[in-house]
Structures are given as C-alpha cells and as structure tokens.
Amino acid sequence: MRHLLTAILAAASVASATRVLAQKPTPLAQPGHTVAPIKWPTQDGAYDIPGFHFKDGETIAKLHLHYLTLGTPHRDTAGLTDNAVLLLHGTGGDANSLLAPQFSTILFGPGQPLDITKYYVILPDDIGHGSSSKPSDGLHMHFPQYDYDDMVASQHAMLLDGLHVDHLRLILGTSMGCMQAFVWGETYTTFVDALAPFACLPVELAxxxxxxxxxxxxxxxxxxxxxxxxxxxxxxxxxxxxxxxxxxxxxxxxxxxxxxxxxxxxxxxxxxxxxxxxxxxxxxxxxxxxNASRNYNPLPKLSTITTPVLWINSADDFINPPELGIAQATVTKMPHAKFILIPISDATRGHGTHTQAAVWKDYLVDFLAQTAKK
Missing domain, CATH: 1.10.1740.110 (Rna Polymerase Sigma Factor; Chain: A)
Structure with a gap:
C-alpha cells in the first residue's frame, strides 16, 4: 500500500458536464522513458505537539511530526505566507514519496509548475508514517486510532505553530493525500488558495x-x-x-x-x-x-468547499474505477471544482498515475494561473 493503487478498466469517456473537463491532449513523457533523479536540497525538520487530542477522545503525550521542505517562505504585503505548497503522500508513503523523479523532476525545477526558487514546498510524514509517531515506535495497538481528520488537524498545527505558515498557495494530495485535501477544504475553508486532489473519490469508502x-x-x-x-x-x-x-x-x-x-x-x-x-x-x-480511512466521508459537506479544486483521476484506476460515476455526480456539489478523467494510455499507471506528473502537468499549470492572485 506504499502507493495503494491501480488499474483494470477500459477507458470511459466523460460527458462534458458543467464542471467536468473533457480530456484535452496533454504532452506526455515518452513511453518507457525513465526520468533521471535529482538530489534536491531538502531541509529536514520536525515539530512535536504535546498532549495531542485525537478526534475519538484519545490523547498522546507527544505527537512527533517529521517533514521535509524545499525553497523559502515568502510573505505578502498583508504578512501572510503566499508561496507555501503542501504535498500530501499516499497510504504507506512518507515525505520522500513525492521526491520520486517522475514527480519531482517534472515539477520542482527552474520554470516548472512548483519551481522551488519561487515556492516553499512542504512534504510531511503523516501520523503513522515515515519518521512521525506511529504504532511501531512502541505503543503497538495501544497507539491512538487516528483517522484522516486527525492527520489534517496535525498538519494544520505543524504548519501554523511549527513552520509559522499561516496560509497555503496550494495543497496537492495523492491517494490518501487526495482524500485529505477534501478534508482540508471542509475543515479550514480559507487557509488555502487552491486544492489539487489526485486519485480518490469524496465519498465513504464502501x-x-x-x-x-x-x-x-x-x-x-x-x-x-x-x-x-x-x-x-x-x-x-x-x-x-x-x-x-x-x-x-x-x-x-x-x-x-x-x-x-x-x-x-x-x-x-x-x-x-x-x-x-x-x-x-x-x-x-x-x-x-x-484503517485510517474507516470514517472518511466528505460528501455531506462538499458544498462548503468554496476553494477552487482541480480533481484528477485516471481511467485505469482499480481503486477508484470511473464506471462508478461518483466523480461526475459529486463534482457539481462544489461551486469551483473541475474534474478531469485521464484516459488510459501507455503513459498512465493506473492509480499510480497520480505520481506521473508528465501526464497531468499542463492541467496544473493552467490551474495555478487561474487561481493566482490578481
């Protein structure tokens, strides 16, 4: 479940509904092309939250959260952070997952969509993952039974109190991070300028x-x-x-x-x-x-997500198969959301297409331009 994910269905076309984008041609990496890794100048960091309270009432004496950052934070004339980007990994991943070359090399370099000379990129280890607090540290099954709400609350505390980031330009989440992006949109409605959830559905996992x-x-x-x-x-x-x-x-x-x-x-x-x-x-x-996804269900409050949303799934995603029709039925519940279904091709990787940035990079470029402060 390091990348919980991927593949089985024939491509399904999307009706050109109001907020469902038809698939436009997107330049793809050549099939079979291997993207060269880059040694990024990451800064290692951690933030400890004393007495963290979980949603179900449990408490842990100290919640340790590890993260990596790239770039430097910038503040606008009002004093708010205006260039911070939160990248959220999938189930079983960690802060390094989105440093994979097929993601980072396409997005982080000079002139790229998330150019680290312009953006302050934050990659956390979620609760239960990487070097953050988790059951295997010693508590085993006595560790609090965290869920996505707890993960998002801890991310918010880490940003605000640990990194002193009081606003986000973008949240881009993959798989589990995709689901967390919807939770963010409902929980902290004005904290972020734009949401990019990739490879999930905003409904109960049934x-x-x-x-x-x-x-x-x-x-x-x-x-x-x-x-x-x-x-x-x-x-x-x-x-x-x-x-x-x-x-x-x-x-x-x-x-x-x-x-x-x-x-x-x-x-x-x-x-x-x-x-x-x-x-x-x-x-x-x-x-x-x-099991952290057990009570995930943003559907009842989707209409409260007023932040612009770029939501992308792929047609060969075995976890979120397009024939369910859920995306097309729910995207219109959010006032500023667009859904894109990437057709199956030699460049898609089923559920894992969320990390193949060359497939959807142009959509992200357009979305960042559309949501930029005027």
Missing amino acids: GRNRMMRYMAIQNIKLDPAWKNGDYTTEPIQGLRGANELLLAMGSAPLQMQKNFPTRIAAEQYVDTYLERTLAHTDANDLVYYI
Missing part, C-alpha cells in the same frame, strides 16, 4: 474499496503470530497476504502485461516485490494506516 482494505487488515489480525499486536517478530504470513492483496490493488494491467510478458517474469516480480515490502513493513503500522 463497496470493493473497503472490502479490499478490510481483507488486508484481517490477513494480519487472523495470523496467530500477530498476538493482538504484541508480536516480537512480524506475523509474516498475515503480512504477506496483506501485501499480496495490496499489489493487486495497485496494479496497472497494461503495464504489468507489457513489463512481465511471461509466467516466469511475472512470478519473479511478485517474489521481488514481496521480499522488498516484507522487509520494510510493520504489521501494526499497516493495520493503522489502512
């Missing part, structure tokens, strides 16, 4: 989406080696089953068939994937970060 998450969690909890979270060695069978399911959830059929065209190649990929993920995944952490 149907197949919740079923897959539930099965991944149960794989771990039903392993006798889990011991109600008090294991000393990882419950490897349950963890393996959960990661196998997450691999299927995040798969893009077009790319899987192209890259692993034989039985041997396909099986070797699975073995390599599991070896890598099992070595770096804690079972309790996985249970928590998958």
